[in-house]
Each structure stands twice: as structure tokens, then as C-alpha cells.
Amino acid sequence: MSLQKTLFGKLLLLTLAMVILLGSLVSVVLYHSGLDSAQAVIRNKNLAAAHHIRGYVQPLRSVVQYLAAEDFVREAMDTDYRDESRLLELFRVLQDANPTIHFIFAAYEDGRLVINDYVPPPGFDPRVRPWYEAGVRAGPALSGGIPYREIKSDEWLVSFSQVLLDEDGGLRGVVAIDALVDAVMEVIGARDPSFTTARNLVLDHEGRILFHAQDGLIGTRFAGWDSLAPMVGEGSGQRFLEVDQRTWMVQFIHEEPLNWTVVTMVEKREVLLPIMWRILQSVAVVLCIALLLSAFMARNLSAHIVGPLRLLEQRVRDVVDGKALGQTRKSVPLAELKNEIGTISQAIEAVTEHALYQKNQELQRNNALLERLSQTDSMTGLMNRRKMNEQLEQEYSRVCRYQGTFVLMLFDIDHFKQINDTHGHHVGDLVLQELAALVRGMVRATDSVARWGGEEFLILFPETDQAAAMVIAEKIRAAIAAHRFPVPRPVTVSIGICQHRPDTSLQELLIAADKLLYQAKSGGRNRICVGDSE
Template sequence: MNNSNKMTIRKELFKSSIVLSCAIIIIFSILLSSILYYSGMSNANAVIRQKNQAVNFFIDGYFTKICNTVQFLATNKKIQNAPFLGSDAHQDILKLYKSLEKADPDIHYIYSGYKNGSLLINNYIPPEGFNSVVRPWYQAAIKAAPNISDGVPYQDIKDKEWLVSISKVLIDVENKISGVVAIDCSIDKIANLLKKPEGKYKSSYSFAVKPDGEILIHHEKSFLKKNISDIINSPVNFDKKIGKFSYKLNNVDKLAYYSRIDKIGWIVVTVVEKGEIVKPIILHIFISILIIGFIAVLIAWGLSASLSKRFIVPLIELKKRVNAIIAGAYKRGSVYKYPNNEIGTIATDIEQLAENELYDRNMELQNINKKLELLSTTDQLTKLLNRHKMNSELEKEWKRAARYGNKFSIIMFDIDWFKKINDTYGHQAGDSVLSEIAGLTTKILRSTDVIGRWGGEEFLVLCPEIDLNGAKALAIKLCSAIENYRFTVSTTVTISAGVCEFDEQESIENMIKNADEKLYEAKQQGRNTVVG
């Protein structure tokens, strides 16, 4: 019979262990899947963000030197006043342009246009009727003045190379705009960088758009000058400096991260196919779940076999005997022989503890709980109620007054020049003053009044069943008593108080705010006074 019972318990334990293992596997798999998925997506976002920032920094550095050159040229006196100078000065300007073009291979053209429509440029003869003022680069500089323009991209008519024009207004001797100086530089180098995949994601690439979404640089030439929202059939807003969005293009889900280039106002967008991110994550999750499941089943089988053999019967018996002790049905002298191992020792100790000390421990726990409750509601220095408890009392009194039409008032007071007391006599003396005021106030107030330390040297008194005049009289009495009391510090201590009466139209927070404002008004009136 006993052997049959042991086999049943063993089977039940094994069955329970398997069920528990399956539950743990399911729960842990869900948690693990979530953690691995979000961790993988977070890492992917970080990789895309890093590449995007690298492209951003490259473009920023690329155009910083161009902008610095434009800034330098815009301060050149000859360039500023070229319309008023002769041909020799114009030749000097063109020589300067030529030397800078040779020095920087990224610069294609340097030129300056003026209000009279003239143009200074090397290796180019303007067509008849040419007017610099109406050119886009000139208008961009005027619009951006006094700053450098954001850049005007265009495709060179000669070699079809994509260029961008960076320009800035020129100020003449009369402090007026005389014209615009501009530099055209190649963006093909940038385009080659943007389309080049780097790192772990081979499908990644970058492109540049204007803040309104118009594509400026893209390895797909058919996308140029089109709006990205039209291409992906979904609105995209670049109203933040950095951000991300997802879209579907040609039935392929893609994840994009963007950042703004402050120097020229462009948006750099870095894209990667979502499937390239998700597939490795799913594979990682699947392998992890298989390993965890296999380990969990092995542990469950081994644990159930071990426990059923060594501990189940003693534990069941221990439970019965402890329950009997708690219920008062335990018979002294009844002996059960526990196994000669740790479980037997623990079982014996538990029985003794339950039999001899359960009642004492329960009483001790009750006393501790009472002390903890007192500590949680009492200010340790003054032994008054703390702010949390006062808030609770205020809420109860407000509800009672609102329901039954009763009245009550509050007094908020604090110690005048308390910082001076601390600075002169020390913080220990300041603590003593706080304690003495707490004791004195408790003696003066009515038995129905509730006082608490509101914070620092500030106290709050709840006065049930008393109107504003009554509370104000009580506050004046308190002020007088404290002023005439001989404190342990050798100086006169006074308080200022603000009084406020219950109004069912006002919340507790507004009552406290009103009392605090009255207290502040009392301070403004010279302290040692009551305002209500």
C-alpha cells in the first residue's frame, strides 16, 4: 500500500514538474523573445544611427571648409567693392578665385555677382542678357543674409555632374549689399558615399533630402527632385532634428533613420531592409528557446525523481503536523521519524518553532507593525504628525465638512529668522527650538486640534469646528505664547502665521496655498504677526 502511494506521489510530482516546466518555457520564451527582439532592434537602430551620423559628419565637414572659404571671400574688400574698382582689381579677384580652385579639388567654380548684373568668374563667358541678380544662387544668398545660404543643388550642363552652390551676400563700404559671392562644389563624392553599404547590413544605403522631403541625392537617379512621400505613398515629416520612420517600397519593408545637417539644412536618411534585421533575431530567439526547453525538461525530470524519492513524504507529514499545531489539534507525544538528513533537521526545528514560539512571534510582529505605523506617520524630531499624515487628516476633515456642512480652518506658521538661529547657535540648538515649539503648541491648542510638522521650520494646524475669526484668535494666542516663552537659546523666538477657512468651492490644495500666501503676507508685514 505504501509503495503504491509512493508511486502515485512520484507520478504526480513528475506530471506537475512537466506542466510547470512547460509553463516556465512558455513564459520565459515570451519574455526572452521580447527581450531579444527589442534588444536586436535597438542594436540595429544604433548601427543605422551610427552610419547616419557618420554620413552626417562627413557632409558637415565637407561643407564646413566650403562655407569657411565663402566666409573668407565675403570679407575681402576688393570683392565687396568690385563694381567700384577697375579692371586691375578684377584681375586680382579672378587670380584669387583661380588659386583657391586649384588648392581644393572639390571646388569647381568660384564667382561673384553684383547688383548691376555683372559676374566675375574664370573660364566662363556669360551669355548676352545675363543678370546675376536673378540667378538662384544670388537669391538664396539674399534670402539667407547675413548668413550663408543653405545651398542650391543643380546639374552641370556640360558634364551632367551634380553640383551645389553655397553663397553669401557682400557688403560694400556704405554698409549696403553690393552683390553675392558663391562657390560651386561637387556632390558626386557624397552620392558615392551614400549608396555604399557598410557594416553588417548589406541592404543599407543613405540619401539626402530637403526639409520638405524633396530628394536631392539618391543612387536611383529617377528619384531625384521627387518628394519622398510620393515615392513611398506615405507622408513623412522631418520636423525634428533626428528621428526614424518605416515604410514599404516594392513590397519590401524598410526601416529609416534621419538626421538634419545644421550647416546646410539638408536631411540625411539611412535605410535598411527590415527583413535583414529581423531574420537573425528570429533565428537567435528560436535557437535560444530550443536550448532552454531542452534544459528545462531535463531539470524537471531529474528534480521530480530526486524529490519524490527523498523529500515528498517527509514534507507532506511536516505540513500535516504544522497545520495541526496552528489549528490547536496537535497531540503532544505523537512522534514521526523524519529522515536523518537536512530535511529531517529542518522539520524538527520547524515543529519546535511552531509549537513553542508561534504565539510569541505573532505578538512581536504585531508590536513591530504598530511601531512601524507610528514611524510612518510621525516626525521623529518633534514627535508631531508628519506631512503625509497631515495630508490624510486634512482630506478626512475636508470630506466630513463637505458632507455635513461643518466648518474648519487651518493655521500655517513658521519660525521667524530660523536660519539665523541655526547659523548663530548651531543646528542642534535649532532642533531644540523646533521640539520646544512643538511641545508648547500642543499644550496651547485644543484637544480637537491636529498639528503636524509641514517641513523644515514650518508647521500646520488643523482646527475642526472653528471659523476664520476663531482660528485667527487661536493663532494670535499661539504667537504671543511663543514670543514670551523662554527657549533654551538665549534669544527671543517668534513666528508668523497665515490662517484660512474651509470653503467647499476650494480644494485642499487651494486651502493650503491660500494659507501659505497669508503666511508670506505676514512675513512681508514684518513677521511675528498673523494674517487671515
Template structure:
């Protein structure tokens, strides 16, 4: 009993000491190294977006500068019909040459407008439009960019404009080029290879948002959104903030030639999760090493027990490595060491078995967590993407059809603002359960992000999918939600064909969802928008 107590005491003290010390050191190292590596990746992503935006809008700036120097454009109000047609032909040629341009137009102080294929609404006055006013404020320089809603289509555009001066160097009007914010924002929203939650957006040096995939953020400042002051007084930098209970890391860089700031953001949780996993594995390895070192130390307590302890080590190693054929034929002495040896062999076998069972359970839980949205208990975006790839390949191979329903909760922000985010979470959960109960067993529904859901309907054509979507709309509209409000959804549909990739289908369904929103919400749209 004396030897057993000594061995047990020494092993426990050494194992715990080593485990605690190295756990603290390795956890700290892994955390700071992980955060540092994450910032490196975010900065690289940010710089790539910086180059993209610089190239995208530098040509727009150059085109505005070129057009502003054209004498015909400067003096258009005093020209004849033929000269005006020449100006419009020039605009049309530039629009055809650059598909990134939505509109090229010039407005004049008399309120007139020169633009191709566009009829201004009755009472239209160029002078009062935001793009005109922005150019006047920025004169004589090119404006720093302005997000605004097109007066007829309500489409969000970013305008780059510059004042036009006549021969007397007096302001006679404004030349402007518009680009679609949604087009650029969707490109910036594309997920990075390393972090799926990353996205980028563009702001002015004063923090006013120019391009963002959420239209509600346009014309606001970064400080307004994150409720914290942010200054972009350096060429590049980093900051962190909390948005809707989510901690985020951000990097920014300045585009020198146009003065914009590009911000790239990623959820901190996406960085922390692999660090936690690495830390857990490291602690596990350190724990095993600590136990082995404890065994070595315990062997040195007494030279007279060195041989049986070596044999014990061989036996334990054989168990750990799975060498079932090992049999040294050694018989332990009939004393404390023999008892300890027998106990340790049994303990090692049981511990190894329990550890394997524990790891298997943890891995199963981690796998389930990685494909499940924790709020709605539906498959998450990663899982639904995997299912989409499988169904798309199956449709290609067997010439089957399937359809998608992209769903968005109407006025969800109003629910959060009125009742709080906890009530909003409750609505998300209730709607997810309604969809699970309403859909067929073959349909797959997942949370696409925020208040958006994606439904995949295998072997279902567009008409069948529309009927299902209409049923979902009706079920949700007639459900008594715990918040006491009538809640509706909008849906956009898309059907597979051989010419569509998965990305094409998602984009088509998303476009139709936006159209459903535009048509007043609580509706289903399945028409494909033309080019």
C-alpha cells in the first residue's frame, strides 16, 4: 500500500501540474496565434477587394472626367437636335462598351436631362436630384460617390458625378454615371475560402456607407450601425465591434485614387471555434504526455522496482498502440508493484476505451453542430449547400427536375425593433417548425441566413413548387404567433434546367424573392428576370 500511495500521489501531482501549466500556455498561444492569422487572412481578402473596387470605379471616374471635358456636353442646352443626338450616341456607346455602367446622363441648371432610353417622370427637375446636388458640393472635383434610389424604379444606384462648366467657367450642369449597388454588393458579399461569414463593403472617409449588400445600411454611417465611433485616419487598420449579439472582426484599407474605404468583416465566432477545437486537442495530447511522464518519474522512486515498471510500461504501450499479440511472459511480483501493475493495465484499457467513446461522441456532436442552425434546429447554409450539390448532380445524371423556394420573413426588422431580438428568435423558430410540418418528407428546408430560408423540392416542377410555396404563405399568415402579430413571408422560385448552375438557381430564386418584396410582400414570384 505504501508504494501504491506514493506512485498515485506523485503521478497526480505531476500530471495536474503539467496539464495546468501547458494548458494555460497552449491556450494563450493558440488564441493569439489564431486571431493574428485571422487578421492576416482578413487583410488579404480586404486587399483583394480593394484592388477590385479600385479597378471597377477608377474607370468610372475616368469616364466622368472625360465626359466633363466635352464641349458639346458642357453646352448642351444651347445646341441643336443633331448635336444632342451626338451626345446621346456617345453615352450609348460608352454604356455598351462597359456593362458595369447602368446609366450615363447629364442634367442642366434649367432642369433638363440628357439620357438614353429613359423618360423622366412628370415634373422632373435635374437640379433637385441628389446626384446633381452632390456634384455641386464637390465642385470642381469629382464627387466622392452617392448612393441614392432611382426615382422611378426605386433601384439603389451609386452615382459618380462632376459639374459641367461653360466657356465662362460657370457651372452649367452635371455629368453623372450610375452603377448598380446590388451588382457590386453581391460581388463583395461572396464568401471567402477561409471564412464563410466574411463580406466587404465600401464607405466614404467620413464613414458614410456607399456600397453594402443590405440596402437598409445605405446612407448611414458605420458608427450608426455599430453604435461606436470609428475613425479611418490611416491608410489601413483594424477594429472589432458587436452587431446583433455577434462579435465581429474588421479590417479596412483606403483606395487612394478615389478616396473610398473598403471594410472586410468576419464573425469572430467562426475564428474562435477552430481555436477551441485546437486547444482541446492540445490539452488532450498534453494530458497523455503528462501521464506518461508521471509514469517515468514514479519509476525512479525506487531502483529495486525498475524491472517490473519497465515491463508495465511495455504492457501499457501495447494496449495503447493496439498490439494485441504482445505477451512478454513476465510475471509481476506478489506485492504492491504487482497490484499496481494489474490496476494500471486495467485502468489504461478502460480509459482508452472511454476516451475513444468520448471522442466519438464529441465528434458526432461537433458534426451535428456543424450542419445545424442552433436557433431553428434546421440544416444550416453549409448543409443545405451540400444537399443542393447532391440534388443538382442527380438531376444532371438522371435528367430529373427539382425546384428551389427562397423565403424571407416580411418586416422582420420591425418585429425585432418592436418586441426585441428574443421575440424575433421566437418567430424564426416558430416559422421553421411550421415549414417542417407543412412541407413534404422529401423536401429539405434550411436556414439560409438571417430571416431567409431555402427549400429544396426534389423531383418537383415549377407549378408544384408554386403550390407548395403558396401553401406555406397561407399557413404562416394564418398562424397565431406568440408575439401576437400576423406575420407573412415572401417567396421566390426557381426550377432546374441543364443550363443553370447551383449559383444561377440561387441567384434566380433570390431575384424573384426581391421581386416579391417589390410587389408588396406576402406573395410568391416565379418569373425569371430577363437580361
């Protein structure tokens, strides 16, 4: 069979592309339909809130307008008008007729307040209260509702007021109604099972919050008012706004007679997450279809193309791994296949088998050489500091585990700088090489010798106490002093010996050995200083 069968792979990619395209189209449809549905829910919630608030406010406004039009309410300011009982009785009848009314009262320019069941605190002046000032500012029209805290009970109230004018249009006072904000909070704070972040609020024409489920926000300015205010003139609408560093879908309705704006907000994330989840489910279905199609196509192509190609790949890997002819697995004779794969297999067998095997062997030898070089000091042939650190860590761990001991011997060539300065660095290198060979021949097979740095050398004596190490150190010192190096003067070393103690870290042992070495140098050189073994 021909490798033209691989065209089925192209067909598979085309199938996947078509499925992905279909999934994308479905995703777009789901996104817009889900967004439209969410917008409809929020819009209906906003309409319902506006309807309830309108139904709550309108009777209150009607009562205020009725009282402001009554002559005997205005006449209560007259000094010869002493009978307030009629006025108070009217207030009580209206309160009983509408349970949402908390107080009905009239305040006059002489500072007098007419109200049922309420005794103002000492010094109370109704003319400086917010509801009085709002009524004067709005006059002769009805003022919009304003929130304020009642002085005695500290409760949040919403007040509607209208001025009382005499026949000449002069100000006589203000009549007002107070209603508890709690009366509308049941509507404002109602939870919608569709959206947990949904919230309703009512704003005045300056963006101050009149109604909110959190009474601490009543009277404050709405954070998104600057963005919302230009759109209020449209009457109603829906926008995405940034409020409190979060993005919200905001639906609003402007109540023209009240000059209020009823706002319903839902966090954008909560609106989009269900939509994205539905899209994800649709994409998952699309992917499942694609996977089923892929599996079906792969099953048919595997026996003819994929399987032989994998065997050919394994054949190449075996050759690269260094397995010579006859060592590789040949579960299927690839060279006998009557197609392009068989031809490729024959070419690889003929061209690469021996060459790759030899190259692999050479690579393994080079790796081994690099490993040795990474552990050996090139000058002396001893261990380098890196390798010695590994030996020290292993020995320290062994001693800590099995309660053994070991000794460190750190020594340094005396006046080595003078040798380099006087005879040249090439002579100094010969001294280092001969000294290393001399020391290496005097230690035991279990001991480790390393060039620690410059002219310093370190020997690790495992399972050795300080007395035994002292004997070996003295032999090394004497042998070096007696050896004839390629310089016209004796070469000596100063030695520091330190034995491991259970309460001492490896770093502390190395520092102790270094101090003992310099103690030997300070004491005249060509000598040994031993630490306290106890």
C-alpha cells in the first residue's frame, strides 16, 4: 500500500476544523442568547422594583399634595388659631389609612411643629431640618424624597414635603410625611435566585442613594453615578459599568415625576459565568465528536501506516542507543514491507547502523572521560575540591548514622609563593605534582587525598582516630622534608589535624582544621598541630 493513505489524516484535520467551526458558531449563538436571557431577567427585576417603589411612593405624595392644598392646614400658623385638634385628627386618620406612614407633620415659619405622638427634643427647630429645607427649595412643587436620620430614634426615614403658601405666595410653612425606609427594603433587598449578586437601589437627581439594602449607604453618592448620569435622560437602559473596581451589568429606569432613578445591578462575572459554562459544555461535546472521529480514522490508518512507522521509529532508537545489528527487536520485518516505509527502513539499516553504533560508543567513552575530569585536579591527578566535598558528605553521613569517626588532615606547602616568584610557575607546578605523587603513595587505599586549593591539600582518614592519623601525618611531613624537589632548597609543609566529634558539623571541622594549619604556620612551619579529640 502507498503512503498516500496519509491523505486520510488531512481529511481528519478537515473534519476537526469543520467541527470546531460548528462549535464556534454554536458558542456565539449560546453567548448572545444567554446574554439576552440574562438581560431580560435583570430588566424584569428592575421593572418590578420600579413598579413597587412607584406604588409605595405615589400614595405618600398624594397625601402631601392634599394637605398642602387645604386652607386650614395653612391657617394653623395664625396666632389666633389655637385648636390643633382638627389638624392632628386629620393626620391620625391619614396615618391609619396608610400603614407605611410613620409621621405626618406640619412646621411653620414661627418654629412651631404640629405632630402626633412625638415630643421634639429641647432646642428642636424644624426649619433647619432637611425635609423642611428640601420643601422650601422645591416649592411650590412637591420635593423629592430625601433620606435622613430621626434625631431621637436615629432611624433612617424618607421624607416628602411641600411648602404651605398664603394667598400672596408667601411662605407659611412646610407639610411633610415621613416613612420608614424599612418599608421598601423588603422590595429593594429581595434576593433573586437567578443572581446572588443582584441588588436594587434608588438614586435622586444628584446620584445620592435614597434606598439601599445596606442602610449605611443611604445618603451617600453612588460610585457609578458619573458614568450613569449621562444616560439617565434616555429614560431607561442597560450598560456595563465599573463600580467599586468591579464590572456590573446595570439596568435603570428614570421615574420622571419623582426625578428618581431605580437601578438594578448584577455583577458581570455572575452573568457571564453560566453562559461560559454552557459554551464550555458545547465545546466539550464538539471535542467528543472530534475525538470519536479521530479514533475511528486512527483505527483504520494504524494498521497500514502508523503501526509500521512506530516500528521504524523504534528501530532507529535502538540503533541510536548503541544496539548493534542482531540486538534490536524485529517483531515485524520492516524491510519486507512493499511501500515507502520498507524502502526507508532498508536505507536506514544500510547507512546508519554501524556508523551510529560507533558514534554512540565514542560518546560513551567521552562521557566517561568528562566524568573523570570533572572529579580530578588536572595539575596533580588528585581528587578536586568538588569530588572531595562529595566524599566528605558521604563519610560524615556514615559516621553520624553508625557512630564511627574520621580525621581530617589539612596541609599547606610552606613559602610556596617564594618558589613561584624565584623559580617560576612551571617549577612550582612540578613541586605540586611531585608532592601529590609522594603523598598518594603514603596513604592507605581507603584514604582520600584532594588538592583543596592552590598549595593546600586535604586528606580524609575514615575509621581512624587522631593518634593513628598523627602517625601517618608525621611520616608524610618527614618524607616531604627529606624529598629532593626541583628547587635548591628544602620543601616543607605545615599540617593541621582535626578528629570528628559528635557535636560538630562538617563545616566546623573544616574550619577547625584550617585554624590548626595556620597555627602550625604561626608556630614556625614544618610542623603538625593537632586539635582536641575529646
